[in-house]
Amino acid sequence: MNEIFIRRSIRKYDNQPVEKEKIDQLIRAAMQAPSAGNQQPWEMIIVQNKEMLKKLSLMSPYSKMIEKASVAFVFLGNENVMKYPENWEQDLSAATQNLLLQAVELDLGAVWLGVAPLENRMQYIKDLFQLPDHVKAFSVVPVGYSDQNKFTDRYDPTKVHYEVY
Numbered sequence: 001m002n003e004i005f006i007r008r009s010i011r012k013y014d015n016q017p018v019e020k021e022k023i024d025q026l027i028r029a030a031m032q033a034p035s036a037g038n039q040q041p042w043e044m045i046i047v048q049n050k051e052m053l054k055k056l057s058l059m060s061p062y063s064k065m066i067e068k069a070s071v072a073f074v075f076l077g078n079e080n081v082m083k084y085p086e087n088w089e090q091d092l093s094a095a096t097q098n099l100l101l102q103a104v105e106l107d108l109g110a111v112w113l114g115v116a117p118l119e120n121r122m123q124y125i126k127d128l129f130q131l132p133d134h135v136k137a138f139s140v141v142p143v144g145y146s147d148q149n150k151f152t153d154r155y156d157p158t159k160v161h162y163e164v165y
Contacts, residue, residue, distance in 0.1 A: 003104040007141030010109025010158040011065040013144025018070040029102035033094035036087035045074040069142030
């Protein structure tokens with residue numbers, strides 16, 4: 001799976017909109033993620049409205065790129081379906097990563113912006129989208145077309161240990 005090796009965080013996007021078919025493929029990829037006990041606690045808000053993207057970009061000092069994205073995916077965890085609530089962040093991490101890998105396959109740029117467990121960011125998302133109390137914000141992934149092709153190989157053999165540390 002070459003996408004794992006060429007995936008990188010893309011924070012600059014051109015003005016080309018992401019097609020609905022590609023958005024649907026990203027959603028489907030996210031929902032194919034593994035989850036604890038198959039609880040699938042994920043839900044998503046798909047944001048394309050430019051005014052809402054601008055508001056979402058104010059979530060943190062590190063989220064300004066959202067404003068220039070074609071679309072942003074807000075990943076949420078629904079506590080009402082959690083059989084294993086201690087694993088919801090792992091489940092949403094897998095879903096977020098699946099979306100990032102599918103974005104590479106579709107020649108799109110994306111970046112994972114952390115929300116949970118930072119209370120101020122979680123509250124910002126809750127207020128912005130008027131989330132009910134049983135729904136928690138996890139991450140935001142802005143997506144768009146980019147001409148950035150920089151690749152960095154992160155393999156570090158000093159971090160690999162066989163049999164013992």
